[in-house]
Amino acid sequence: MKEFELKYGCNPNQKPAKIYMSDNSDLPIEILSGRPGYINFLDAFNSWQLVKELKEALGMPAATSFKHVSPTSAAVGIKMSDTLKKACFVDDIEGLDESPLATAYARARGTDRMSSFGDWIALSDVCDVTTAKLIKREVSDGVIAPGYEPEALEILKSKRNGNYNIVKIDPDYVPAPQEVKQVYGITFEQGRNNFEINNELLANIVTENKEMPDSAKRDLIIALITLKYTQSNSVCYAVDGQAIGVGAGQQSRIHCTRLAGNKADIWHLRQHEKVLNLPFLDTVGRPDRDNTIDVYISDEYEDVLADGVWQTLFSEKPEPFTKAEQKAYLATIKGVALGSDAFFPFGDNIERASKSGVTYIAEPGGSIRDDNVIAACDKHGMVMCFTGMRLFHH
Numbered sequence: 001m002k003e004f005e006l007k008y009g010c011n012p013n014q015k016p017a018k019i020y021m022s023d024n025s026d027l028p029i030e031i032l033s034g035r036p037g038y039i040n041f042l043d044a045f046n047s048w049q050l051v052k053e054l055k056e057a058l059g060m061p062a063a064t065s066f067k068h069v070s071p072t073s074a075a076v077g078i079k080m081s082d083t084l085k086k087a088c089f090v091d092d093i094e095g096l097d098e099s100p101l102a103t104a105y106a107r108a109r110g111t112d113r114m115s116s117f118g119d120w121i122a123l124s125d126v127c128d129v130t131t132a133k134l135i136k137r138e139v140s141d142g143v144i145a146p147g148y149e150p151e152a153l154e155i156l157k158s159k160r161n162g163n164y165n166i167v168k169i170d171p172d173y174v175p176a177p178q179e180v181k182q183v184y185g186i187t188f189e190q191g192r193n194n195f196e197i198n199n200e201l202l203a204n205i206v207t208e209n210k211e212m213p214d215s216a217k218r219d220l221i222i223a224l225i226t227l228k229y230t231q232s233n234s235v236c237y238a239v240d241g242q243a244i245g246v247g248a249g250q251q252s253r254i255h256c257t258r259l260a261g262n263k264a265d266i267w268h269l270r271q272h273e274k275v276l277n278l279p280f281l282d283t284v285g286r287p288d289r290d291n292t293i294d295v296y297i298s299d300e301y302e303d304v305l306a307d308g309v310w311q312t313l314f315s316e317k318p319e320p321f322t323k324a325e326q327k328a329y330l331a332t333i334k335g336v337a338l339g340s341d342a343f344f345p346f347g348d349n350i351e352r353a354s355k356s357g358v359t360y361i362a363e364p365g366g367s368i369r370d371d372n373v374i375a376a377c378d379k380h381g382m383v384m385c386f387t388g389m390r391l392f393h394h
Helices: 038-058 082-087 100-111 129-136 150-157 214-228 253-269 286-297 323-330 348-354 370-379
Strands: 003-006 017-020 029-033 062-067 070-076 119-123 140-145 165-169 178-183 186-191 235-239 242-246 336-340 358-363 383-386
Touching: 029 150, 038 062, 038 070, 038 119, 038 140, 038 165, 038 214, 062 100, 070 100, 070 214, 082 100, 100 119, 100 129, 100 242, 129 150, 150 165, 214 235, 214 242, 214 336, 214 358, 235 253, 242 253, 253 286, 253 323, 253 336, 253 348, 348 358, 348 370, 370 383
Parallel strands: 119 140, 140 165, 336 358, 358 383
Antiparallel strands: 003 017, 029 165, 062 070, 062 119, 070 242, 178 186, 235 242, 235 336
């Protein structure tokens, strides 16, 4: 297939639209089901690069959940605790512990379930049956992977009345070293960002505390590779083999840190016993539970606990999850990793990160206020390395 005609571009009025190879070679994909659109393919090709690089860097199956050309999360296939399974709504999935790929997607999808509603999925490895069963029951636009087990493919093809978007990509495809795009009829050309992210990037530790365990290095690599395919500005919080907060596309660095930190906090709070034990009615589906939990944790919690409302959601009225309780719980969190796609210009980013349990930081360095940022890290006993590499993505 040398080109594929799309229904339209970013919006219905943007016609005609298609994808093709400029050198007239075959596209490196097969469309096994559905008819992916322009934005679907933007998500597919960006997300595939992310999981491919994670697999190459860490040697573990990887998955990501994408929305609007940025990841909501990315993860590798590390076994999940029973608490995390329950928080991610996957405690009923049989065989999850035996499928690192399914575990990776369960982590990625479960991180920010509000944002992942209607996501695009990328898998680093051949999709197995357990992963397909997990994908089938979630609201999703499509998936890209290097292959699909026959039974897994049939499970996915049954989704959306047979119209679910399933793309198979050639894992050996290597793009041209130069990439080109047009804006307002003007052509832009640049070398592809082939910069390799690995442990060597974390060697320049600039803080007093220089103790960085292998688990922290793994999480920083996950954060940095995630940022490489996130709309800038952005920072990424990561822990336990997964990104837990991504602050995509903000103009201010501190706004990135706050946005991603708030998402990381919600991920932690979802694992609190008050949230895990919410007495949902059996008739309340997963998307409505996600919405309800999001409100229950927020300042607007009364919206779901009000008389006449809680009865439609719960078998009994839950106690509020107070801000004091939330703050005390979050104060126990430590060991979170934080990556930034550009330098931190002020120490306020470090102060905000400390409130979300950040202990390890990787950022390019190079600000005239680096000393201020390092001092803020030393104040909190953090470990920070300067990577020397900016990771903007637009």
